[in-house]
Amino acid sequence: MFCASPNPLVSSMWNLKPRALTISSSMEPKIPHVLSVAGSDSGAGAGIQADLKACAARGVYCSTVITAVTAQNTVGVQGVNVVPLDFVEKQLKSVLSDMRPHVVKTGMLPSTEIIKILCQSLREFPVQVFMKEALVVDPVMVSTSGDVLAGPSILDSLREELLPMADVVTPNIKEASRLLGCAPLETIADMRSAAKSIHKFGPRNVLVKGGDLQHSSDAVDILYDGKEFFEFRSSRVKTQNSHGTGCTLAAAIAAELAKGSQVPSAVKVAKRYVETALEYSKDILIGNGNQRPFDHLLKLKGSFCMPHLFDPQDLFLYAVTDSRMNKRWGRSMIDAVKAAIEGGATIVQIREKDVETRNFLETAKACLEICRSFGVPLLINDRIDVALACDADGVHIGQSDMPASIARALLGPTKIIGVSCKTPEQAEQAFVGGADYIGSGGVYPTNTKENNPTIGLDGLRTACLASKLPVVAIGGINASNAHSVMKLGLPNLKGVAVVSALFDRESVSTETRTLYELLAESTRVVS
Template identity: 70%
Template sequence: MPPYQSEFPQGQQGGFPPQEQRNFANEQGGDYRPGSTGNYGQGSGPGFAGGFRQGPGAGYNGDAGQYRQGPGFVQGQNSTGPVEGQWQGVHPVPEEFVKEQLRSVLSDMNVDVVKTGMIPSVGIVKVLCNSLREFPVRALVVDPVMVSTSGDVLSAPSTLAEYRDELLPMADIVTPNLKEASALLGGISLETVGDMCSAAKAIHSFGPRNVLVKGGDLPDSSDAIDVLFDGEQCHELRGSRIITRNTHGTGCTLASCIAAELAKGSSILQAVWVAKMFVESALNYSKDIVIGNGPQGPFDHLFRLKSRAYNAGQTSRFNADDLLLYAVTDSRMNKKWGRSITEAVRACIEGGATIVQLREKEANTREFVESAEACLQICRSHGVPLLINDRVDVALACDADGVHVGQSDMPASKARELLGPRKIVGVSCKTPAQAEQAWVDGADYIGCGGVFPTNTKENNPTLGFDGLKTVCLASKLPVVAIGGINAGNARSVMEIGVRNLKGVAVVSALFDRDCVGTETQRLRSVLVDVSVTRC
């Protein structure tokens, strides 16, 4: 099992990944999108076999929101179908031509991942399987488009059997909705999360390496719940249920995004999380769009190119505004003043700290984990994120909100791989090149300093205002300033004139004082006043 997957125990619930999709063509120059291969590998990305629909957003329209088209068939359908017999027509592409299309692409394009959609006949299933045996790919994503969201049966029983016997054993992941999972298992009823897990395990017995049962239509659920079975564990993945008519193509898009992420080297679980977040965000953005007169409309795959709010990452769990007053603990200072780590954390939060980093250089691992668990309870009760300094293992052990790493610590890319897309990753940076690398590696923010001389950290060069501003202007990520900052000079730091400087990180200004709460309140007052002025 890839190390990334180990963080998710059986039945874990959670929201969407906080930051994995930050790289969509944002206003600061990002050019990464799900489905692009960018510089992530030598292959050509994913290929596709499925169907094209002119208007409603599913099939090719859903898939093409993620990547280019491939072989399949042509349908006549609009926003009123497939509902109440509103299919206008289906024209399957001849099997021999599908075979030639597959050969043309797979023999030439170095395809990493293939994703299938609606396959209309036993013959085309056989053609696809034979082509993949002749031209193996790194991963196969099977979206068994057999039953539409509205309940229409899209594949004949013989095709269903061919799926089970031939295609599923070749799949790295299969992504049925509730109705499709039921059809694959002979019509069983799926009404609970437990039913979904049982169904995923049963479908896994057909041969696919992973099974994602999509629960968007789960009765009596206020959340959008999917269940992923990886052969060992059932991972319960929860997201927000978006109330909208514009849901046509969600399954096609989800599977296509999974394929795109796999083509870039993501693990199965990470790819699924990224895809879920993308679909939820797209639905939320598109929920009030009106296209067509039918009961089910399409959603906007390009929403991240159009919305400043989404470009800025405001749908993620990480909130850049939390960087305003960033408290970094110090065990030696707490010992000097006769306070425990939990007392220090509680005091700074009650004084107005907006995020806390636990830095324990002297504690052994067991002590560090125990302290982190106690501090996490305090932070969670106040809605304040808790990050762990350097120690990804401790963050995983206590389920902290994330980590902060330095240039000599574990690379941010590896921390992101281990923690997954739902956690916060911060990186210390002193140069524009380091800031750029932090963005590439998947960090959520950077810490930059020292702004002023400080004794808290040895051999820490002072950057001054000019150095801080240079890094801020080069960074695509939010920045928190650190190094010798206190209530007396915080205003001058925040007024250097760069909008992505979101706050200050402080150590001795809070914890090398008699009353942590009072000092935090003083600093918070200054920062809030500056924030109002900047607005």
């Protein structure tokens, strides 16, 4: 479990740079930015307030355009005051013309005129992330308490004007039913049919949320991209603290898209985040009604130690330890890990091939303590038993290890799972099995694995294009070739995994710092 007090010295490439590094501002990648266009919830469980908190929890900046001000609490909605059209337009122009968000996420759009102004504004100031339009539409129509927030004319505008511009639309089963003329949705098969029908309105992806689906023990969401269906399942958390889950899921998806994730991966990460927040918040008492808010930042229980939820940006500089190299340089694994983190490593994998389990476990526990003091996730290579015993943040497994699906069943929903993959088929199996990312390589020859065939930059490109998950490049990567890897400019290529270039050197911190700076510069050039 990761105690929620990360050291500001180390953070991901998209957030604040490590203070120990001296990187000029011109080298820093752009901060991912979501613009939320939605209504204000005075109870702060849904709407603009939920979007702000969800984006903050996912490490993304969020600006806002308020379309309506509501008076509501845990009992229901007591009043709605629509913001004048000309002022909505001014807000949109203010943000879009200056701050250039990567993704726009919509919530409550209380009039057809506001929808028209939004569409006009998006045509005047196109929003893109990695050269792709990015608009997430959460078609808010009815509040949790049953108050109608969108009439028939608004439904027509959504279908005819906004949905054709959307990258992702995220209706729950009630909203999907209304978009389709009140067609009943009672089964997962109905949800699939609805997603396919809504896709005909023009959005590139449709996510039908099944949290309200009756007679289902799991919370099942169905994603359709025009070619295939994806099914996402999570445990159904029994709680009254669920107000704003729809807004939050859509905002979290927008946040992951702003970081460059592909849609299936963004949905996977966002859904796991919401599930974790609901589980954490199920006993929090706020208000006297039945639609209570939950804690997006997992802070209200004070000393609670939250899991280090997977963030694709953690893969930026992935340090893989090697005890043999550390011995050559006369340092301990613990000292090596600390030096790598101080140099800018964003995630650490402990790899021990020739060490007894007891010693491996003791080393892992000591390294985990260091990683948590800096807010950096720690993974264990191959050994799920060691990961469970020391409560590491996750594992990285190879094709000869147990399948990702079994690893997920053993580790639970919050742990990080990575899988080494060389082929598109292996990448697809990793996604289906519940992995969070894949490691693809070896890109270049390496002396850490004998007789390991390389895939080269072309093979890495093929793997990235085939993968629905974030990718970290592995194998023979160092300061001389890392730029060539990152300048491929593929949206889901999130970083490089390095062994010898860091740990088979006299100064681990210096080598890590140098590589971090090079990667930051390469990413800035590509973006």
